[in-house]
Amino acid sequence: MMNKSLACLKTQHLLINGEWVETKEYTDLHSPYSGEVIAHIAKATKNETDQAIETALQMRRVMAKMPAYQRAEILENLVSLLHERSEEAAEIIAMEAAKPIATARDEVLRTIETYKFAAEEAKRIYGETLPLDAARGGVNRLAYTVREPLGVIGAITPFNFPMNLVAHKIGPAIATGNTIVLKPAAQTPLSSYFIAELLLEAGLPAGALNVITGDGQEIGDQIVTDDRVKMITFTGSPAVGIGIKNKAGLKRVTLELGSNAAVIIDQGVDLDQVVSRCVSGAFSFQGQVCISLQRVYIHEELYDEFVSKIVEETEKLVMGDPLHEETEVSALISSKDVERTLSWIDEAKSQGANVVTGGKVQGNILYPTILTEAGPHLKVSxxxxxxPILVIDKVKSVEDAIEQVNDSRFGLQAGIYTNDIHTALYAADELYVGGVMINDIPTFRVDNMPYGGVKESGNGREGLKYAIEEMTEMKLVVWNRN
Known part of the structure; x- marks a missing residue:
C-alpha cells in the first residue's frame, strides 16, 4: 500500500509544456472520508492557463503530423506503464475520491482497457470514397473524405471516475493527433497528474498534454471562451454544461451530463436475478455515477417481494474506510453533498414518502437509502x-412505467427486465434515452460502446470510435479526371 505520509505531503504543480510549473498559491486537498489533508494542489491563474493553451496550440502541428502507428505506440506504452503501477493508481483514486479500493481497482482496469481501445482506434480512422457519378455533373470525378484533427481540445472532467473519464477524453484526443488542455475536478486532480506523468514516460511529446488546476469557473471559462481551443469535451452537471454550451460559440462541444436513471421490472421476472444487480447499480461508489440506478418502476404483482428482498440485500453492504478491502460504501465527495441529500430525504418524508432503510449518516457516509411512495415531483425522483438513494414505485403496466421514465428532463440510459420479446422491443422504441439496456440495469457501460444522452443528459457521444468522430473534422477531396 502507498506510504500514507508521502501522499499527505505531496505538493502537486501544474504540467505545462512537459514541465512541472510552480504557482504562487496552493490549495489543500482533503480526503472526503477522513477530512485529512492529503496533498497541496497548484492553483493556476489566467496567465498559466494562457500558457497551457498556447503550448497546446504550438504543438498541434507536431501531433497532427505524427503517424498513426506512433500515436498508437504512445498509448500502448501507457497501457503497459499503468499495468505496472495499477495498485498505486487505485490507491490514489481511493484516497482522493473515497472510492472503495475494490471499486477503484475496477476503474483502473477499465482505464487500461479504454487506452487500449484508443490505441486500436488510432490505426483505423477511415474516410470513404464517394460515387460522384450518381449525379449528372459528377461523371469522371474521384472523391474521397479524410478525417483531420481539430487542434486544441479543452477537456473538463468530473470527480466520480477520475481516471477512466479522463481516459475517454485524453485517449481519443491523442489517437486523433489533437493536443489537450485538461482541467480535472478540484477534488480529484492527483489521478490526472499521475496519468500525465505516465504519458510523458510513454513518449508523448512535451506540450501535447497540459494539466492545470485551480478555480473551476475562472479556468473553465477561459478554456471555453478562448478562440485557440477548437473543442470542449465536458462531463459534469447539466447547469455547468448548459453554461459551457452558451459560451462556446462555434466551438465543437461534447457534453456528458446528468441523469436520474430508471429500470422497469415487468411481471413474471425472476427477482433473484435482478435484486443484486439493482443494489450494485444504485449504491456502487455511493451512487455517484451518471447512470447510477435512481428509480425503479416495478409491476405491482412483484412490488412487495422486491422491496423486501432489495432492503435485505442493501443492509448487507459494508461501510467504512475506502482503503479497507471489505468496504463497499464510503463517504460522499463532500459534506455539502451529505447536507443536500439529507435535505432531499427530509423533503420526501414530509411529503409522505417512506424510508424503508437508510436515511442516516455517519461522518460523510450516507447509509444506502431506499424510499417508497415518493412522488415524481420530489427532488429524490x-x-x-x-x-446512494433509490426510489421504488409500483406500476400497473410497462406502458405506465415507460411514461414515467420519460417524464424527466434527463435521458441518459434506462433498463428493462422482461421475459417478453415484444415488450422489450416496444420499450427499446418508446424509451427516450441515449441507451436502452434489455434485461439489465441502466448502469451498464463498457468503454467501446457509444455513450451519451438526450435532453439535459447532454449531446454528442463518447466511446472511443465515437469520440474520435467528435474530435476530427471531415475534409472532402475531389479530383476532376475530365
Missing amino acids: CNEVFA
Missing part, C-alpha cells in the same frame, strides 16, 4: 441525487 425528478433531480439527479448523485448519492
Whole structure:
C-alpha cells in the first residue's frame, strides 16, 4: 500500500509544456472520508492557463503530423506503464475520491482497457470514397473524405471516475493527433497528474498534454471562451454544461451530463436475478455515477417481494474506510453533498414518502437509502441525487412505467427486465434515452460502446470510435479526371 505520509505531503504543480510549473498559491486537498489533508494542489491563474493553451496550440502541428502507428505506440506504452503501477493508481483514486479500493481497482482496469481501445482506434480512422457519378455533373470525378484533427481540445472532467473519464477524453484526443488542455475536478486532480506523468514516460511529446488546476469557473471559462481551443469535451452537471454550451460559440462541444436513471421490472421476472444487480447499480461508489440506478418502476404483482428482498440485500453492504478491502460504501465527495441529500430525504418524508432503510449518516457516509411512495415531483425522483438513494414505485403496466421514465428532463440510459420479446422491443422504441439496456440495469457501460444522452443528459457521444468522430473534422477531396 502507498506510504500514507508521502501522499499527505505531496505538493502537486501544474504540467505545462512537459514541465512541472510552480504557482504562487496552493490549495489543500482533503480526503472526503477522513477530512485529512492529503496533498497541496497548484492553483493556476489566467496567465498559466494562457500558457497551457498556447503550448497546446504550438504543438498541434507536431501531433497532427505524427503517424498513426506512433500515436498508437504512445498509448500502448501507457497501457503497459499503468499495468505496472495499477495498485498505486487505485490507491490514489481511493484516497482522493473515497472510492472503495475494490471499486477503484475496477476503474483502473477499465482505464487500461479504454487506452487500449484508443490505441486500436488510432490505426483505423477511415474516410470513404464517394460515387460522384450518381449525379449528372459528377461523371469522371474521384472523391474521397479524410478525417483531420481539430487542434486544441479543452477537456473538463468530473470527480466520480477520475481516471477512466479522463481516459475517454485524453485517449481519443491523442489517437486523433489533437493536443489537450485538461482541467480535472478540484477534488480529484492527483489521478490526472499521475496519468500525465505516465504519458510523458510513454513518449508523448512535451506540450501535447497540459494539466492545470485551480478555480473551476475562472479556468473553465477561459478554456471555453478562448478562440485557440477548437473543442470542449465536458462531463459534469447539466447547469455547468448548459453554461459551457452558451459560451462556446462555434466551438465543437461534447457534453456528458446528468441523469436520474430508471429500470422497469415487468411481471413474471425472476427477482433473484435482478435484486443484486439493482443494489450494485444504485449504491456502487455511493451512487455517484451518471447512470447510477435512481428509480425503479416495478409491476405491482412483484412490488412487495422486491422491496423486501432489495432492503435485505442493501443492509448487507459494508461501510467504512475506502482503503479497507471489505468496504463497499464510503463517504460522499463532500459534506455539502451529505447536507443536500439529507435535505432531499427530509423533503420526501414530509411529503409522505417512506424510508424503508437508510436515511442516516455517519461522518460523510450516507447509509444506502431506499424510499417508497415518493412522488415524481420530489427532488429524490425528478433531480439527479448523485448519492446512494433509490426510489421504488409500483406500476400497473410497462406502458405506465415507460411514461414515467420519460417524464424527466434527463435521458441518459434506462433498463428493462422482461421475459417478453415484444415488450422489450416496444420499450427499446418508446424509451427516450441515449441507451436502452434489455434485461439489465441502466448502469451498464463498457468503454467501446457509444455513450451519451438526450435532453439535459447532454449531446454528442463518447466511446472511443465515437469520440474520435467528435474530435476530427471531415475534409472532402475531389479530383476532376475530365
